[in-house]
Amino acid sequence: MRYAPAPPAEPTGPPEAPEVCPICRGAGWLTKAVPYGDSDFGKLFACRCTQAAQAQKHAERLSQASSLAAFRDKTFAGFVRTVSGVQQAYQRAQAYARQPIGWLGLFGPYGCGKTHLAAAIANELLAHQIPVQFVVVPDLLDHLRGAFAPDSTVSYDQRFDAVKQAPFLVLDDLGTESGTPWAKEKLYQLVNHRYNAQLPTVFTSNTRVEQLDPRIASRMHDPGIQAVIVTIQAADYRRRRAEPAA
Ligand SMILES: [Zn+2]
Structure with missing residues (x-):
């Protein structure tokens, strides 16, 4: 032509x-x-x-739209793999970035690299033009609570819907949010929607799955969604050394 x-x-x-x-x-x-x-x-x-x-x-x-700005430098290439115990998490995260199906849970204490890996997945997908939302859970709940106030000028539903329906979502720092019934309910609605719609989601948490809201924990263990849970062991090793009595 x-x-x-x-x-x-x-x-x-x-x-x-x-x-x-x-x-x-x-x-x-x-x-x-x-x-x-x-x-x-x-x-x-x-x-x-x-x-x-x-x-x-x-x-x-x-x-x-991704809210990834603060994490743009967190890539797979920049991840230090020599720390013992993180290789498995690194490999899982890379496999997930290649084929983002189901859920990936990265569990382990602060400083073990789980947020870095979650951001690396998000950056990789973003590079392939996949719309991504990177959300720090306590921040999201603060935002929603503020937007919910009667004098709010921001649209509450808009932000919540954008996160809920994102083709790919990272929920960073799950389990440290305040435990008010309202916050719990919002978070459950969010996770439950991702579960029902089978939307790819990566969770990071410094607690254990069993310590999360039981409704969320049961979703993670539900065979209805392919959820891979990785616990970074290096952190456990550090903790053992810090608490010799344990
Ligand atoms: Zn031209």
Whole structure:
């Protein structure tokens, strides 16, 4: 199919384009060289240069929506694997990033690398244009509680729905949130929705599965969703050394 540059009066290409595109001569859009009567006659098609700019903008929008900004440097390449006990978690996380189906739970105390691995998965998926939400659970609940206030200007439902329905979600630091019935209920609604819709979700927690809300724990153990639970053992080793009596 031959294309001709669109008439100059039509929408122009991206203003930030440093060089004039040789295909559309900067118009950004093309018409197909088809005879009058053809269904494509007079229609505008985005030039390759416009498509690239749109893809870039799309990627930026996804990145902004993800709340991953603070974790953009947490990648698989930057993960230190030499610490004993983290290799299994690293391998599981990488496998999950390649095929994000079901749930992945990364359990272990602070500083064992579980948030790094969860962020590495999210960054990997984001690089493949998969919309990602990275949520620190106590922060989300604080936000929702604030948005729920009568004088709130932020839309409560919008944020909650975005997180609930995200094609991929990280729930970081599960289990440290305040245990008010309201917070528990919101979190359960969120997890239950992810369970019913079979949506890929990564959890990190410094507690044990059994210490979570029993309704959430039972979802994690439910064969209805493929959930892989990884407990990082290095941390247990450290704890044993710190508490020789145990
Ligand atoms: Zn062009």
